Structure formats: structure tokens, C-alpha cells
Amino acid sequence: MIGAVGSVSPVAAQDRGGLGSDLDGILADPGLAGADVGLVVRTVGGEIVYQRSSDRRQQPASNAKLVTSAAAMEVLGPDYRFTTTVASAARQKEDVLDGDLYLKGTGDPTVLAAGYDALAKQVADKGITFVRGKLVADDTWFDDTRLGLGWAWDDEPYYYNAQVSALTAAPDTDYDAGSIVVKVSPGANGAKATVTTVPPTGYVTLDSTATTGAPGSANTISVDRAHGSNTFTITGSIPAGGAATSEWMAVWEPTGYATALFRDALKAHGVRVAGPTTRGATPAGATTLATRDSMPLSQFLVPFLKLSNNLHAEILTKAMGRATAGQGSWTAGRNAISATLAGFGVQGRLSLVDGSGLSRMDQIAPDQLAALLAGATSRPWFPTWFSALPVAGKADRLVGGTLRNRMRGTAAEGAVHAKTGSLTGVSGLSGYVDTAAGERLVFSMVTNNTIGIDTKKVEDAVAIRLASAGSGAAVARAPQVAPGERQGANNRADLECSWVKAC
Template identity: 40%
Template sequence: MFVHPKGIGWLVILGLIVTVCIASSVSCTATAANGKGESYSMKQELDSYIYKEPKLKGGLIGVSIRQADTGKIIYEHMGNTRFRPASNMKLLTAATSISVLGKDYQFSTELRTNGTIKQGRLNGNLYLVGKGDPTLLPETFDMFAAKLKAMDIDHISGDIIGDDTWYDAVRLSPDMIWSDEHYYYGAQVSALTVSPDKDYDAGTVRLEIQSGGIGEKPQVSMSPKNNYIEIKNEAITVKAEQEEDLIIEREHGTNIVSVSGIIPKAKEPIKEWIAVWEPTGYALDLLKQALVKQNITWHGVVKSGEAPIESKLLFTHSSMTLAELLIPFMKHSNNSLGEILVKEMGKKVYGEGSWEQGIEALKRQLKRFGLNQEKLLIRDGSGISHVTLIPPTAITQLLYAVQKEAWFPSFIKSLPVAGDSDRQIGGTLRYRMPDLVVQAKTGTIYGVSTLSGYAEKSNKEKLIFSIMINNLIDEEEGKVIEDQLLEIIVDTD
């Protein structure tokens, strides 16, 4: 037996410490000591931080921590209290959609006609039928036109009709704040839509504003170039030492985007993504441009409508798989993708592409993962809602249950990796917690910061955690709190 140099008295003291720990049912360690030589468990450290942190005064915090292998809850603070999840809602949407639709699921877009092709003419209407694909890019429409050209079509004698009836006509989720609906994260949802780039913010255009000469208007460019959006440029270039104060917004109910305020001379271009009004028309505009490039003309009008059941299929385009789509969805916290996945689940399960039926399908699947639907209030798929309410224990239960699914490797691969500077890996955690082994989903809306996922302790023990902070004055302070809590969770026994 090892005897401490101080003698038998040390063993007596150690025995008393063990007795006190057992009697109080608190996990104590002889190695985790603070500056005063006192032993602290993870529970004590977390409780101390939560109750003493001044940034949490007047706010609410819920924490749930489980062992990853057993699902046993090892720490809880207001774990069964419902909180606004912000983008932690995407964990539920990702898990249920990949379960309902399958990891190899692909969205499709069709070119159809009610006519015939003869001597370079399509004698009838051309239908562009959207089925929810959020990955259609400007170059996809060039490909559509090239396919028509390859069919020897030089002229369309009828109309060009965009069919978005795969989903319902409700464009915005029920709790969308009116001031958010012109930003990329509040984009409208249509079964026929366009993404400006491979972040797949469907239903948006990208603006780039470059300063001009002092006293002159800056240059405003738009991608993709289109005739659907009108730019009203009222901004002015000022001296380089002045502070930038640009306002970029779309007028409600229109596609007029105004750029006003000041931009300093020689400043790096400012980029902003703006949501369009009615994405179906946006897609049709890009198709028109693509047809012109191929010298394909048409006789009729370009409009929205529905393809007849008996229409003939000319071409089908398929998206990437759902497993691949989860990467931009989760890494970049893409709201548009979340709402599209909800509507797609509704279409698959109940034959109706709506939020109402999609959320029913989502909740039905959550029951399979052991979540009590009666304790959840779910209003959308992205978490932008300030009405949605979920307790931290429900999120950790979900994260424990999905580990058993065959598609779990695709799910966990989609989660941001703390401290990895590669945007396609680190995502929204690429600048946070570089020294910790954490893979988790972030969440931020006004007054809310959340973080839930998987962490590995210094002794390699794997944990599941959910930290949900509500009623913050500054939601950015929530990220500091989350990172500090993770430090305690990982480093304390």
C-alpha cells in the first residue's frame, strides 16, 4: 500500500472526503482541485458557473448532458424546461428528414410538354415543373436550354409555364418576422426556386457593392444577372476614413431592392444576399435568359401554371443526395433548406407539401426517437420561429437515439466541427473552441443562443450535451457562455 509521506493522518482525511461524497451523492475527485485546494465535480463546477455568471442575470439557461454510450443523464439544469431552440431546431429537421426520405433521396425538376416536336418547333407549351429542388443554380438553367436545343427545338409555339404546385402556395413560415423576410435567412419557399451559389440559399440573389469615386454612387452588381430584380442605387461613396453605413433592403411585396447610405472609398466590396419576392418567377426569368443564349424563341407568354397530368416528360434533372445536402444545411445553418425539408416530408408522408403536414410528419418521426410530442411546440423546420419550444433533454434524447441509425454517419458528418478553419467542415464553429473535441449545431435568433451536439472529454469519454440560453440582451454573449461551459464539461470529472 502506498503511504503518503505525511503519514497515516492523510489516509484518515481522505477517508472522510470519500464518506462525505458518498453521503451527499455528489461525485467528488481528489485530482480536480481549485486554487484553494478544494475538490470539485463537474456538477459543482457547472452549478457554480451558471449561478455566478453575470451575463446570465435575468436570462434563462437549460443544460442537459448524457453519456453517449448509455444515454444516462449525468447533469441537468432546467433540462425539462422548454426553450426557444433557434437553429438547434435543425437537428430535429435533419434527423427526421433523413429518416423519412432516406439519405439517398434526390429532389427532381422536370421539363414537360403537352405538344410535339417537329421540324425544329415544339408545337405546344413548355412546362418547367419544380419539385422542391433547392440546388438549382443559374448554370442548371443553361443546361435545361442546352437539352432542349439537343432535341432540335429552335422555337416554342406555346407558352412557357412554371409549375410550383408540388408544394402549397404559402411562402413564409407562420412566425416569420416581417423585418426578416427580405434577408436571405427569411427567403420564401417555393417548389420552383433558384440558389445563387453553392451555399444553396434558395430564393435569393447575391449583391456586391463596390465603392466609386468620392461623391459618386458605388457600383452594384447582382448574381445571377436577371431582369426580375430592380436595383435602386441611392448610395454615395465617401472618404476612406469614414465609417461604412449602407442599408440594403427589398421593398415589401416587390422585387425592388434599394441600396442607400455611405460606403468608404476603396473599401473591399460588400456582399449581401437578398430574398426575392415569388421565387417561381425568378426561376422562369433565368430559363428565359438561357433560352435566348441558345437562340430558342417562343410565341406565347411566360407565366406560372400547372402541367397537365397527361403532359409528356422531356427531361428530368436530379439534385445531390440528401446526405450531401445536409452539409450546407447544417454547416452553414441554411434556413431555406430546413423549410423545404419540412414541406418535402409532408409531401412524402401525407401527400401535401405544407408546413402543417410536414411538421406532423416530423413529429411522428420524433416519437420513434423517444421524444414526447406533447412536450414540444414546433412551428417550422429552421428554428427562426420565436414560438417553437423544446426542452434540452429532448434534444439530448434525440442525439442519443440517432446514434443507432444506419444513416448516423451522414448525420454526424453534417455537424460543424469546432476549431476547423475549413468552412465546409468547421461551419459555424470554425472560429470557436479550437482546443476541444466538439461537433455540434449552433443556434442564434434575437435574445437566444443554443449549442447542442457531441463532445469528447480529456479521458476520451464521449458525451451528448444541449445548452440553451434564452432572454439574453446580447445573444453573442451566449456563445462565450457556451464555450466556457464546454471547457468545464470536457476538463472536469
């Protein structure tokens, strides 16, 4: 590996109408004092427009998904699909399958309860009404390591930190694999609240003391799950006549969750399985009874990148490991990703221990992210990947994504395609900006160790200034942060939509 590149001090290699001094002014925000700020702006061809500490490695948060998604397009290809199958090595005698039934996954995060229902219908359509053996869950496509290295223990119950398995299920078309929605609805004033799950499943237990408060009272509903358990505890009060509260929560052991949905679907289609649910590998030569293919990766990129879905990144990482080394593990996946980096022009040392950026052990420099962004422009799949990035200020959730509420009504609206990133004390924005002068620039801004500032307002000011280059517009300045406005788990207003479903 070669040494670090870039400069520690601000550099305006080409003035572009005072752009360098304007960016210096934006980054002089006093709220950034003591923080580690890296910013690089360059042309697609490699000319440096602006640099500030951009060679320093940082925790990238979800900017890491740029690396994972580009590598997936390179390694797996735009036409890659996940396949889920139902198979058996047993003989069918009239309507009886005289042996075990295997449900095998390859990591598809887009399978809903309806998908397992469709697989069950295919089995029923074979004329099978009774399975004499067991229902066997085959999740051997990936390893058994469910959580990433360095992931925070206190995030473990929540959907954005769900467990990774080759056999999983999602509650809705955001495709949050390994999760359910716990829905709390008000009853009459003073009565218990009604608690249900999406999808309905007996795989989890609901332990609720939630009540219905007076109309207009505060909503204090809280949902939690203890480590190692699928018992969800629901507490607090919801106002009578108010809207239902929904919380997206990770299940414990998604293989069992998916298989439970499939068993229920078989029963609904008149197929009874005599034996218990177990885990194991599908025998070689087993006959396929049902199959389901996911959408291609080219389409899957949209919910993945627009909504910054962490589990999608981790599943793709393991899928790359399986494709290149026959091992569905983070280690094999990281090796597959690393092998693509030189081809994008990424140089120097970096460390990515997961695919999503959830880990605090991830380290990559803005210069390296910018090199990846520039290198990707030469790939035949670039237009698809570029379109899947969030677009500043576009209200449609599957267009604007995590940038849909940012930079509206500014020069950056529609002109910035970029990936966001958020952890407590960490923020990033890296992507492309089409300037008012008709030039496409690549930029990466990653900030670590912030306290008491909404860094996204600074990122927006940078992006707006870049977008207005050549227009003669006034310099965009970062709004000062109101006293007490802090970044982190206690105030999620600054976090992206992958962390807060309501945004």
C-alpha cells in the same frame, strides 16, 4: 403525451472529477440573472451526468434543425434527391414546339443559374428553337404558403428569411434558395457606385442612390426591399478603392425568379418562347425534355447543417409532407417529423411549427433535444449526420461551419460536434463532445430571455469543461461580458454565420 421529465434544480448524478460543481460555477455567471437557462449532459446510453432546468421547454432557434435533419434522414433517406424537369404535352414539328413548355420543381434549393442554363441546353439539344405557347412554372409540389408561422416581419427582405417554393434558385454554393446577391462596387471618388446582382437578372429592379466616397471613408452602404416588391433600394457611400460590398437578399416570389432565369437561359441557347410566363400544373403524360437531379441528402446535409441554412430546413419539412401525405405543406411536414420522434426516444410535449427554428412559437426542452441526439446514434445514417454537424474550432467553413470561430485552441477544438442557434435573446448549443477521458457525452444547452450577455461564451465554457473531463485541466470559466455588449439585431457579433455572411 407524457409529462415533463428531469429536475428543476441542478443535479450532478455522477461527479466525474467535480464536473457538476464546475458547471454550476459556469452557469452562475451574473449575466444570466433573470434568463431561462436549461442544460443537460448525459451519456449516449442515457445516464444523466448533469441537469439544470432541462425539462423546461424553450425557443430552440436553429437547434430545431437537429430535429428536422434527423427526421429527414429517417423519412426521406440519405439517397433522397430533388428533381427539376422540363416537359411539354405539345408535339414538336421540326424545330418548333407547338404548345406550352413546363418547368417543374420539387423544391431543389441547389439549382443555380448554371443549373437552369444546363436545362435550357438540354431543350436546345432536342432541336427546339421556337416554343409557340407559354412558359409555365409548375411549383405545385409544395403549397403556396411562402413564409412560416410566426416569422418576424422585419426579417422578410433578408436571405435567411426567404420565401419557400417548390421552384426556386440560389445565387451561390451556400445554396441560399430564393435569394440574390446585391453587389455594390466603388467608382471614382464622388461618382455613383456600381450595383449589380448575382446572378444577373431582370427579375429585380435596382434603385440606387449609392455614391463613392473618399478613399478610407466609412462604408455606409445599405440594401433594402419593400414588402411585396422586387425593387431593391441601395443607399449610402462606399470608399473609393475599397472592396465591394455584397448583401444577400431574399426575392419576392421565388417561382418567378427561377422561371425568369430559365427563360433567359433558353434565349441564350437560341430557344425563343412566344408566350408569357404563367403558373400551372404539368399535364399528365407530358414528355420530359430535360431533367436535373440534386446531390443526395447525405451530401446536402453539409451546407444545410454546417451553415445553418434556414430555407433548407423548411424545404425538407415540406418535402417530408409531400413524401408521407402527398401534401407539400408545413402541416403535413410537421406531422411527418412528429411521427419520428418516439423512435428517437423523445418524450413529452413540444411544439415545432417550422423546420428551421425561425419561429418564436417553437418550443422544445433540452432533455428532448438530448434524447434525439442519443437516439440518432443507433441509426445507420448516424456517421453521415454526425459529420455534417459543425465542429468546434475548425477553420474550414464546411467543416467548422457555425462553430469555426469558437473554442479554437481549447480542449473542445475538434472534440465538439454540435448545432448552434441564435435569435435575439435566445441561444443554443446541442450536440456531442468527446472528453479527454475517451467518453462521448451528449449535451444540450438552450437559453432564453437573455439581455446584455453573449451567451455563446457561456456555452463555450460549458463545452470546454466537458471536453476536458478526465484531463485534470483547470476549470473553464465564462468570460464576463464587456459593458454595453448586447445580443440582438443591433450587434450581430454574437450571431452565427447563417445570419452574418462575413463571419
